[in-house]
Amino acid sequence: MSSLVSAIVIIGTLGSLLVFFLILHLNRHIARPGETTGHVYDGIEEYDNPLPSWWYWAFLLSIIFSVGYLLWYPGLGNFAGLAGWTKVGELEQTMAEAEARYSPIFAQYRETAVEELVTDADALKIGRRLYATNCSVCHGATGQGSYGFPNLTDEEWLWGGSGEQIKTSILQGRMAMMTPWLGVLGEQEVHDVASHVMSMAGRDMDEAEVARGQQTFMTYCVACHGQDGKGNVFLGAPDLTNEIWLYGNSRLHIEHTIKQGRSGVMPAFGKQLGDDKVHILAAYVKSLSRSNPEQSE
Template sequence: MMTQGWSWWVIAIVAINLVGCVWLLWWTGKRRPGDPKPTDTSHYWDGDITEYNKPLPKWWINLFYITIVFAIGYLIYYPGLGAFAGVSKWTQQKEHATDKARDDQKLEKTFAPYAGKSIDVIARDPKAVALGRSIFNNTCATCHGSSAQGAIGYPNLSDDIWHWGGSPDRVLQTVLDGREGVMPEWGKVLTGMGGDNAVDYVIAYVRTLSAPASMENNFMAAQGKSLYNGVCVACHGVDGKGNQELGAPSLADDYWLYGNSTESLRQTISSGRHGTMPAHRQILGETRARLVGAYVWSLSHKPGSTASKASAEQQ
């Protein structure tokens, strides 16, 4: 917000400019005693070309004065004199809010047919999916990518792996209210339980969850199993398939949100992770959230896909 001192400074500058323009018009249009006649300048070229010094027409000068009067009226009606808000009280925020309300009203007519519908139902409508894709590209692609395949730390939305549940209601809840996944730091705890190599033992065991045959004659995995059962089983389960109520991912598949390198897994276990999916209820509203949810749903539920068949069986 502009201080009173700066406000008066701006007002003074504007007033000086306006008065200066009026004075300049009056001074340059004034004829003084002794001035030559407009046709008597004594400037000649090529014998028959004469330079005149005729004043501007009165109507032209009056247009300049009218422009100055208009500028004064504009500065009274709109904000332009320091902190003076103008008699109209116009602001960019109000203008933006008015334009947004008008455009939102138009959009609501477009989105109205999908209000309240389940996202799996909406996903059957190609037009709705196209609308959802447009919303996704404007809102979600920053984190999840234009192809929705995610990146390190950002989930792939085009597969059938859902850390928080893949039912229509769970997906919609994720979009509307966001999610916050926290993996605690377990480095010190595990070291206290199993020594300096404890974290690596757990990593070795976790790798066997997606390849049980590798457990055979695997000393490090055998050591890690007891550590896993003492610390990790509470969230990820005995079989390592996770808990969607907690957002605890399955460790028994080949998908790794933060990468599957030993260094990445060591950092995850030792230092923990904190992932946040922002809530979009206030940003998108419920109907647009349903449309973007339908688009995401359609990526992993294409006709004939395993996920699509499973969903149909559940219904």
Template sequence: MSTGWSWYVIALVVLNIAGCAWLLWWTARRRPGDPKPEDTSHVWDGDITEYNKPLPKWWINLFYITIVFSIGYLVWYPGFGNFAGASGWTSAGAHDAEKARRDRQLEETFGVYANQPLPQLAGDPQAMALGRSIFANTCAACHGSSAQGAPGYPNLTDATWNWGGDPERILQTVLDGREGVMPPLGTVLEGMGGDVAITQAAAYVRALRSEDIEATLRNDYMAARGKKYFDGLCVACHGPDGRGNTELGAPDLTVRNTLYPNTLESIRTTIIEGRHGVMPAHRALLGETRARLVAAYVWSLSNAPAGAPPERQ
């Protein structure tokens, strides 16, 4: 809070407290010329009389005690501009202390799973129950309660991993997050062949997902023409065969369970506008042990331990 705003708050508080004290004093006393309590002449229904009397002393004194309490409160706790209060208490400090206490409790609960390999955790039913609970609280908002994702959010139950599906790669993703960027190429392609070049490149990408790409290219003129644009612009990230690069997060373009709809229009949108996908880091939120548990649960969705029953969705 700036000095100017601090003085504004201080002035406002002082004026309010002083105003309350003055109002109590002003209304609690009788003034010359006030009618006696029985002389107001305000009578209703024959026997209900209005008396002109101040509040009882005990009631007035309660109000004064409240004012004194408020002054003491502002001395002890923050609330008087930038003055931090004699106690040094802050809501942020109280939150941090409570969080530290809760974190210690969680460490005691999850400590037995610290540093265990993900496949080992995946074979422990109790660890998987905890991992499933953490997933529901932390990950389901994006990936869905069944972990099957949505457009722009990966399906975690299949074998397609843009950043690699090895246990340690999944753990790294959970801990430190990922950021994948597909740059917009619409302007570049328009300069190479107009809007039709964008459509041809999109048709070629879609052809990569066919069962027999050679036959598709022989029968699809637009896809065949789009290969030269793919070779000129896309191979640096997706590779000459379109199978992607897990070091860059460049997706495998030959799989059918794609991150965005496998339609020509959707692929055109990706080429023209690009895509920007962010998986937030959870190291600070979960800590390493809880991140390890949820990573083991995610890994288990597509790598069930031998002899284990299939995961119920």
């Protein structure tokens, strides 16, 4: 609020309290006690009596109370109030109390390795709740993922599946960088290299296309996806030799990725959640693939 607006608010607020008080006070004593005002309606006459005094005092006390309230709390324009109370301050205090109460619960798992924690039912219960609140919007209620958001219940990891690697993904976030290739390769070469990618994934493709595509792959793609197409967890480059696709399994999708590039972002949660919660979350995430019957470690 600018100081002009603030001044107008203050004057308006105090002014109306003052007017209220004056009306109340000036009507306390009247000139003709016991006489009627002279108004007659259908034979009913109107007396000119003052307010009952308990009304008068109730109004007066409420005015005094509001002035006190407006001085104590921030109610007058920009005036901060004598108590120093703020909404933010109250929120912070509540958060600090919750932190003091709950942090020991999270901290008790700190020393247990993620790999061990995956069998701790109590820790996983906490992990499931943290996951539902913070992660399910993107990775799905059961960690199944969706287009652009990796499935956390399988054994394919863009950034590595050890406890420490998963923890790092959550704490610091991840930013993938698959550069666009259409400008470098042109339509035909993109088509061929896509055929090679699909053949690595195990599909039957046109041999001539695959052979040409392999050339291209060896020149431009190995740096990140590796000679054998198995990917690289330091770059978040996916393994291309199976049918697990982050961005769709059709030729159209695969070519689109190659042409336009992709840059998936996993936000960092370290600041927001702190180490102890992330530790439990990592165990929960790891437990998802362990408990998935289609996977074996």
